[in-house]
Amino acid sequence: MNRLAEVHTLPNGVRVVCDPIPGLETAALCVVAGHGARSEDAPRSGWSHLLEHMVFKGAGERSAQEIVEAIEGDGGQINAATGYERTSYQVRCLDGGLDLGSAVLADLVLAPRLDGADLAREKQVVGQEIAEVADTPDDLVFELAQASAFAGQPLGRSILGTTDSIGAATPEALADWRAQLYSADRLVISAAGRVDEAALLRLAERDFGAARAAGAPVDERPAEFKGGQSVQARALEQANLVFLLPTVGVAHPDYFALRLFAEILGGGMASRLFQEARERRGLAYAIDAYAETYADQGVLGVFAGCDAADAAELAQVAADQIARLGEDVTEAELARAKAQLKGGLFMMRESPLSRAEQAAAQVLLFGQTLGPDHLAAGIEAVSREDLARIGQGLSGAGRAAVAVLGPRRAGAAAKAFSRTLFGHA
Structure with a gap:
């Protein structure tokens, strides 16, 4: 029989779900925001993806190198992904690694440094990403089709944004975007594998209990297929x-x-x-x-x-x-x-x-x-x-x-x- 994972809600609206898997020695922890590139207007196109890059440049008390060294030194792996409707931060860890994983992910989502010099360098990195897609036909053709399908809408714009829209981002504007994108009422803490539900709830309250709710970044109107x-x-x-x-x-x-x-x-x-x-x-x-x-x-x-x-x-x-x-x-x-x-x-x-x-x-x-x-x-x-x-x-x-x-x-x-x-x- 498959047990349905229960959803818990913290006082600030953050939701927590735990899915233990018997027999495993590892666990996965995800912090997922219910916003992504679809929440962007044209001037901020690509900012959700840029923000995902930027939080790894330093968060909380850890530098960029210390973030990955902390997780990898504990035998784990860390990654992130930006989609149209969700942004996800993930840690894979050994038994006992959830405490560190939760603390690091909380810093990334709630306390990134967003330094100006780091931002300037990361704009160059994202610019190279944009150029790489343009040079890869079997990637570019999908973006061309998406742009035709949803012309003039967030779903029709590249998740990477453009060099102009990325270039317009400032640390202050990106910080405001982070507060809206990772609003507490749109955050889900999800763990599976070798996890204990009570322990996960304690970590979620400790690390995400102070997250704040904010209004939606933009009015997400229904998508219209244009063709x-x-x-x-x-x-x-x-x-x-x-x-x-x-x-x-x-x-x-x-x-x-x-x-x-x-x-x-x-x-x-x-x-x-x-x-x-x-x-x-x-x-x-x-x-x-x-x-x-x-x-x-x-x-x-x-x-x-x-x-x-x-x-x-x-x-x-x-x-x-x-x-x-x-x-x-x-x-x-x-x-x-x-x-x-x-x-x-x-x-x-x-x-x-x-x-x-x-x-x-x-x-x-x-x-x-x-x-x-x-x-x-x-x-x-x-x-x-x-x-x-x-x-x-x-x-x-x-x-x-x-x-x-x-x-x-x-x-x-x-x-x-x-x-x-x-x-x-």
Whole structure:
């Protein structure tokens, strides 16, 4: 039987969730804020990611070197990640390491130094990160598609920001941004592995009990999928293609149907896209489909790398498979997709860090944790009729975000995809 991890709330609004895993000698501790790049306005684009960099330059009484030496000297690991809707700080540690891990993470989130000289250097580092994406076609093509999908909105801007928006940040402005971004009522302390619930609650109160609540950074309005085409000619050996279609968000009842649709479409070597585009036609070495979901909106995505001469045909194949899948999915395909999705779910639960991160995300989205039995039941409940509904929504959207990066000839793929799926370019 899977015990549902209980959510505790400190007097200041910080929530705490503990998920012990018997038999382990290690633990994972995450401090997750329910804000990220989606909370930014255009002038502060990239500030959440920049702040994540800056807190490691010195926090509390520790310098940048002392932060990592303290954790690594205790046998642990420390990391962080910024997304559109969440920012996460993580420590993996040996038994007995939670005390130090909690203290260090609290300093990072609540007491970073944000020194001006450090900020100047870190702006250069982030600038190099931005340049690296621009020089990496199979990274850049995703950003181009995202920008077309959500033009003029935070979801359409790069998490890294721009050199201009990053350059405008000051220590004082970044400190104010930190207070808003890491507001106590949007913080979740989540631990999994060799953890004791009572001890974790004591640490959370000690280290995060003084965190303050603040207003939301900006008015996070519902996302609106715009769609459009972004075609960039580059002197590359291969064309990089991304097709995005609007669909449901993570809290929607059809969430699991969407995940299964993506799995059948392009989730593995048995998927329709892999079999049709690669195995039967030899159009692409790399092709896959995925579902990216936010709180109120989602996208179904297809990525492919191919010869420029094959790009238009490959786009037609992708659109055709999307249109057909909802109509003729077999019970065998659905059963295989359910097995794959459940397999991924339970394999992930063997990682303390994945379990801690997932629990924090669930608390931020739903106010509670969702046990594996609940998730598995949701997967099993999906029918072919549910997949047909997802397919009808995708084909009936009438708009797509298409990004093509590569030789000029590949640009025909953009119109070919929309014309095949919607009957118009």
